[in-house]
Amino acid sequence: MDWSRTKTILIWAFLLLDLFLLYQVYVTRISQWNDKEVAQSEKWNTELYLNQQNITLDTEVPQDTPEMSNLDAEYIGINPISLHEISGLQATVEKMALAAKLDPPMQIRGQLNPQELLRQIGPRLIYSDQYVADPYQPNQSRLLYWQVYDKMPVFVAPLEMYLNNGTLLGYRQTFFHLRKQQGERQVISGYAALRSLVDKQIISPGERIENVSLGYYGSYDADIQTLVPVWRVVHDGKWHFVNAITGALERPMVTQR
Template identity: 30%
Template structure:
């Protein structure tokens, strides 16, 4: 065997292999760069579509497209009387209508009620929750801290800043329960104010159970916004400017409220907050789930 030729073939083979591996690395880097450019290109195209539909973005568009699952939820399994005893002082049951699904308690704090559609409501005694100072811009944080001892699992809730900031003149503050860093748009806590006094709260309490083992990668926020834009009728815009402004785009979980169901599932959703409606787009199918309110 001619070892010098064999050696030459081996060197050429390794050089060719290096070239192939180098090309693969180069193309992979270009594909990664192309993905970033693709997002920017898609965003530019989206802005053109929004302009045509008389819509405008005033918030960042998330780039994340994680793998997410359906999650199972239901009403709290703990007996209502135990929940009331833990939150309230000297509570006593004054109504228990199982046919309607309602319960009422009287306590030193006020009247605690469970409604047929699964809400917890507490109306405080007048003067009990009056603020000792001007709530100002931090009223959302202050209000939640103040009522936390009287709320089922109050530590799970975070201020829905986008909605509260948009509705600055309202007397209702909104908070959302969270699960694995994502908000549950269906699990809402609303705190009602009058002047500088907390007069009541409404809470949709949901206990999270199992989730599907197999997940699916969600659609992009850009795709969800396009879905909203394509269903937007510019003639229906109530704003005098004729422009619909998108204030917030967030990924979380959502479903409509199922009255009478013991358990149901929440789907991953993109929530898109505009100045006249809140839209929910299914993050797995891309379909508009609810026209909001």
């Protein structure tokens, strides 16, 4: 065997491999830079468009456009018998939800903070670690939380906490068993969702956009349903959901409050 020739071939092979890997890194970096430039351009153009329409953007719009798939959501309920073992809690089953009354009401410690309140009530709430506070909280007597899947809010699985004069009176909770469907697709941007609502005249001149959040949503009331990725847009207290894959407007929430 000609070791000198073999050594030369190996050197060239490793050199070509290094060049190929460097090229892949270069292409990836260029793609990332282009994506950032496109996102920044879309942000500026949309903000200019909103300003021209006399629409105030009073919130941060998430920049991420991850790949997401639909979810299967099955309502399995919460067994009130298990809650009866928790002292100071009276629980009843409602349609697609469990209502719990604290007896006696719980005094809130410290300054009211939705996430801290969730921690305080944790021992009296099943699955408390699977909910997150909604960043949009217009009513301080009713704090709103959502069940999450992969850190994304599920806009059909609310947890509502009822307060009065610094005390927590009770809560109403919906919980789903969630399963991910196959077939991920990249979502449209939050700015594209905003532009769609303005173009459809759903957001009118003079209005204020208060929150833009990415999550999951299903517009009908059933034991088993398919949830789709959506952008939730809150404007002047009104909620609208834009399909984050197709850009279509989803039907209003049946139980929206």
